[in-house]
Amino acid sequence: MIRHPLLMALLRSPSGRIGLGLVLFHCGLALIAPLIVPYDFNAQSEVLDAMGPSLQHWAGLDTLGRDVLTRTFLGGRQALLVTVFGTIMAITWGSFLGMVAGLKGGRLDELIMRTVDTFLAIPFMIFLLLIIASFGNEPLVMILTLGFFYGIGVVRLARAATLDEVVKDYVQSARARGESTLSIVLKEILPNVRDVLLVESAMRWSWMLLAFSALSFLGFGVTPPTPDWGLMIANARIYMPLAPWPVLAPMIALSSLIIGINLVADALAKALGLDRTQARTL
Amino acid sequence: MTALLRLEKVCVGYQSADGEPVLLVNEADLTLDPGETLGVVGESGCGKSTLLLSIMGHYKPGLKRLSGSVLFEGQDPDQASVEALQRLRGGGMALIPQNAGQALTPTLKISAQMVEALQLHSEVPAAHWKNKSIELFERVQLPSPEKLLDRYPHELSGGQQQRVAIAMALAGSPRLLLLDEPTTGLDVTTQAQVLQLLSEISETTQTAMVFVSHDIGVIAKTCQKIAVMYAGEIIEAGTQETVMDQPGHPYTQALLASVPRLGQASLPDGIRGRLPESLGAPKDSCAFEARCGFSEAVCRTQKPDVIDVKGHLIKCSRQSSIAPFQLPNSSPRAVLEGFEPERKVVLAVRDLALTYQSTGPIKRWLYGAPEPVVADVSLELRQGQTLGLVGESGSGKSSILRTLAGLQPGLRGMATFLNQHDLLIPVGRRSPEVLRKIQLVFQNPDASLNPRRTIRDIIERPLRLYFNYSAPERSAEAYDLMDSVQLPRDYLDRFPGQLSGGERQRVAIARALAAKPDLLLCDEITSALDVSVQASMMQLLTELKSKRQLTVLFVSHDLPVVGALADHVAILRNGRICEAGATQEIFEQPAHPYTRELLAAVLSHR
Numbered sequence: 001m002i003r004h005p006l007l008m009a010l011l012r013s014p015s016g017r018i019g020l021g022l023v024l025f026h027c028g029l030a031l032i033a034p035l036i037v038p039y040d041f042n043a044q045s046e047v048l049d050a051m052g053p054s055l056q057h058w059a060g061l062d063t064l065g066r067d068v069l070t071r072t073f074l075g076g077r078q079a080l081l082v083t084v085f086g087t088i089m090a091i092t093w094g095s096f097l098g099m100v101a102g103l104k105g106g107r108l109d110e111l112i113m114r115t116v117d118t119f120l121a122i123p124f125m126i127f128l129l130l131i132i133a134s135f136g137n138e139p140l141v142m143i144l145t146l147g148f149f150y151g152i153g154v155v156r157l158a159r160a161a162t163l164d165e166v167v168k169d170y171v172q173s174a175r176a177r178g179e180s181t182l183s184i185v186l187k188e189i190l191p192n193v194r195d196v197l198l199v200e201s202a203m204r205w206s207w208m209l210l211a212f213s214a215l216s217f218l219g220f221g222v223t224p225p226t227p228d229w230g231l232m233i234a235n236a237r238i239y240m241p242l243a244p245w246p247v248l249a250p251m252i253a254l255s256s257l258i259i260g261i262n263l264v265a266d267a268l269a270k271a272l273g274l275d276r277t278q279a280r281t282l
Numbered sequence: 283m284t285a286l287l288r289l290e291k292v293c294v295g296y297q298s299a300d301g302e303p304v305l306l307v308n309e310a311d312l313t314l315d316p317g318e319t320l321g322v323v324g325e326s327g328c329g330k331s332t333l334l335l336s337i338m339g340h341y342k343p344g345l346k347r348l349s350g351s352v353l354f355e356g357q358d359p360d361q362a363s364v365e366a367l368q369r370l371r372g373g374g375m376a377l378i379p380q381n382a383g384q385a386l387t388p389t390l391k392i393s394a395q396m397v398e399a400l401q402l403h404s405e406v407p408a409a410h411w412k413n414k415s416i417e418l419f420e421r422v423q424l425p426s427p428e429k430l431l432d433r434y435p436h437e438l439s440g441g442q443q444q445r446v447a448i449a450m451a452l453a454g455s456p457r458l459l460l461l462d463e464p465t466t467g468l469d470v471t472t473q474a475q476v477l478q479l480l481s482e483i484s485e486t487t488q489t490a491m492v493f494v495s496h497d498i499g500v501i502a503k504t505c506q507k508i509a510v511m512y513a514g515e516i517i518e519a520g521t522q523e524t525v526m527d528q529p530g531h532p533y534t535q536a537l538l539a540s541v542p543r544l545g546q547a548s549l550p551d552g553i554r555g556r557l558p559e560s561l562g563a564p565k566d567s568c569a570f571e572a573r574c575g576f577s578e579a580v581c582r583t584q585k586p587d588v589i590d591v592k593g594h595l596i597k598c599s600r601q602s603s604i605a606p607f608q609l610p611n612s613s614p615r616a617v618l619e620g621f622e623p624e625r626k627v628v629l630a631v632r633d634l635a636l637t638y639q640s641t642g643p644i645k646r647w648l649y650g651a652p653e654p655v656v657a658d659v660s661l662e663l664r665q666g667q668t669l670g671l672v673g674e675s676g677s678g679k680s681s682i683l684r685t686l687a688g689l690q691p692g693l694r695g696m697a698t699f700l701n702q703h704d705l706l707i708p709v710g711r712r713s714p715e716v717l718r719k720i721q722l723v724f725q726n727p728d729a730s731l732n733p734r735r736t737i738r739d740i741i742e743r744p745l746r747l748y749f750n751y752s753a754p755e756r757s758a759e760a761y762d763l764m765d766s767v768q769l770p771r772d773y774l775d776r777f778p779g780q781l782s783g784g785e786r787q788r789v790a791i792a793r794a795l796a797a798k799p800d801l802l803l804c805d806e807i808t809s810a811l812d813v814s815v816q817a818s819m820m821q822l823l824t825e826l827k828s829k830r831q832l833t834v835l836f837v838s839h840d841l842p843v844v845g846a847l848a849d850h851v852a853i854l855r856n857g858r859i860c861e862a863g864a865t866q867e868i869f870e871q872p873a874h875p876y877t878r879e880l881l882a883a884v885l886s887h888r
Contacts, residue, residue, distance in 0.1 A: 168729045168730075169724040169725075169726065169729040169730035170729065170730050170731055170732040170733075172689060172724070172730075173722065173724060173730050173793075174743075175689060175709055176687045176688065176689055176709060176717075176721075176722045177717060177721075177743070177744060177747060177797070178709050178710075178712065178714065178717035178747070179743075179747065187732075187735070187739075187743075188732050188735075191732065191734035191735065192732065192733065192734050194734075
């Protein structure tokens with residue numbers, strides 16, 4: 001059993017326990033779903049119409065007569081895959097560039113930050129659609145595009161957090177020793193901005209998950225018939241007044257995961273002694 | 283005569299999670315008659331500010347008075363109604379905070395803040411507020427009071443801000459002034475003026491004062507009665523003369539011995555050990571026992587007795603066997619041997635000028651060359667020498683050090699290291715050898731050690747950077763370094779936050795020594811520390827200097843400290859050196875009026 005102090009602090013707060021439980025539940029489900037789902041996700045029932053919950057189909061059937069529970073269990077796999085790696089990528093490149101900009105200052109800082117400003121001015125959803133339309137919606141393409149666009153905000157955050165640290169004497173002392181920029185960034189600054197970045201990555205993750213589901217909803221995320229929450233909601237949306245079941249299950253799944261991540265972010269911020277709003281405005 | 287203020291067995295603290303009381307102030311007794319001045323002295327964390335605030339019935343979040351009584355003119359501030367408390371604070375008693383610059387509202391003009399004080403705490407009619415403000419400003423000797431009223435706090439100097447705070451406190455004609463380290467952030471010359479002013483106020487208006495400070499010199503100069511605090515307890519109390527001349531408690535004696543004095547040819551003695559880490563539940567032992575030279579079994583098993591000799595209270599069980607206090611007469615300072623010109627020149631600075639910002643060619647063309655903040659500075663430092671660079675805040679002493687360390691660009695002039703390396707180039711362009719041979723130690727060890735890295739990481743950093751050691755060699759070297767700065771080896775696996783201030787500064791010195799430097803640049807390395815710790819730091823530095831043949835450039839604002847450490851002194855004023863020479867000559871026969879002023883401002887205790 002891991003007894004990391006941060007983990008223990010997370011487990012002490014109710015929101016940390018619930019959030020971590022939800023997130024771990026979804027991650028575990030995504031891993032083992034193919035082994036436990038009762039039906040093939042593409043198999044159509046003899047009843048070809050949307051049907052409410054029954055003993056055979058706990059969450060009902062969708063408009064094509066497919067089992068909603070099966071599709072919901074499987075529907076988070078691609079979203080989690082893309083967003084987990086997308087978040088890692090966004091935080092990695094964003095924080096590195098931000099820390100370098102904050103540490104070096106001067107013209108390099110100007111160059112990096114004005115480029116960041118330019119990208120922030122672009123409505124990125126449209127940009128995303130453009131990229132996906134031209135390069136396809138392979139998971140790798142999605143990871144790279146989401147990872148890139150969500151890293152832009154991280155640059156600003158990491159730079160701001162770094163600016164607080166560079167003026168401190170331990171960074172000055174490292175500079176006076178003649179340490180390289182890389183080692184100052186990784187050995188001196190990173191451990192001290194880690195908290196802010198950790199909370200930020202949890203929040204980036206939840207936003208990215210929403211964005212991915214929105215893309216799927218718009219028909220750009222995953223290719224049918226692969227099950228995906230956003231796509232499921234989009235497909236069943238028009239029949240919602242008559243048959244709410246096929247919408248309900250993926251909605252609960254998506255929102256419980258996002259709520260879970262946000263609870264973890266809150267508990268993390270509290271355990272690390274950061275005010276979440278304060279971490280955001282950095 | 284009834285007492286103005288009476289504190290009886292006051293305990294301030296909080297209930298810990300397991301129900302045990304944790305006391306920051308433990309059974310404090312004080313009495314103060316009208317017009318009397320009482321000084322409370324103690325090192326950081328001993329509870330003196332908490333005690334002071336409890337007199338006003340104010341506590342830091344989470345704290346409260348757990349037992350005992352506070353009576354101000356027969357009234358307990360904790361029992362007073364909100365209205366009564368409002369009248370009491372500002373009217374009956376007034377607080378003068380440590381940092382007046384922060385206590386004044388930055389967005390309001392001085393006049394508005396004075397009016398607020400007068401409106402709330404005095405009977406002065408509105409029509410006379412302005413005149414009354416001017417009158418109060420004249421009383422605190424502020425220059426051109428009418429103009430000052432129209433200014434914002436940031437447009438005033440630190441000394442002026444403190445005077446405004448004093449004027450505001452006097453607005454309600456209080457019977458008692460509470461002063462929380464009122465001169466701590468100020469330069470020595472300004473401090474001397476403010477203390478003079480406070481003494482005059484207490485004499486002319488018969489206002490009683492409770493004066494809290496870590497600086498025993500400040501207390502001795504201003505107060506008639508002194509109480510010494512240690513770990514939340516008042517361990518000695520009496521009149522100024524008795525406490526200063528016949529200190530009875532071992533802690534008071536040690537504290538007095540650790541203060542560096544002008545003209546003393548020896549280093550002061552430090553107090554061994556450290557303050558109790560956290561103040562737990564009250565114990566049945568003497569709080570100072572672990573650090574006391576007179577400690578015996580009885581000190582560990584029972585609370586110390588309080589001995590009262592004609593109003594001189596001493597809280598110590600072994601009082602009878604403690605010798606009368608004598609100023610320490612430790613070994614005289616090691617004088618540099620050998621004919622000085624034969625030693626090689628480590629650092630030579632000639633006509634150095636510098637500014638805060640670097641300016642590119644375009645800016646320089648547009649705006650002209652920037653005004654230098656430091657100009658015409660020439661220094662020479664030979665191997666094994668220690669040069670003290672003395673100046674008040676803003677004199678440019680730290681800027682010179684940062685320039686020599688390559689963190690800040692120089693403007694013109696020349697600085698060479700070992701007669702061959704140019705020191706006006708930034709760190710990025712220096713050779714690894716020069717980087718290694720010049721090491722910088724910062725003022726505040728809280729900030730200069732990375733809080734997220736262990737002591738081992740911190741000390742081994744220079745070892746990795748400059749030397750090709752294997753892991754076991756590095757480890758062995760780290761142990762040696764810990765030994766040489768007199769820290770236990772198991773501290774290597776701790777984080778800086780788990781060490782006390784003095785221990786952290788030792789780690790910072792060990793890190794600098796790890797590079798095996800020739801030149802050590804010290805930026806006020808003792809000024810963030812308590813006196814008892816400062817004394818042991820000075821001893822450590824002296825010892826290391828002679829052992830390792832270190833050349834030290836020691837920047838400080840504290841003349842007695844420099845006097846005890848440095849062979850040569852350069853006095854810096856407004857970025858220019860106004861006097862330089864051998865320490866003894868300068869201290870005994872200062873030629874420049876500014877040097878004389880600085881020396882006169884140094885507080886002596888007798």
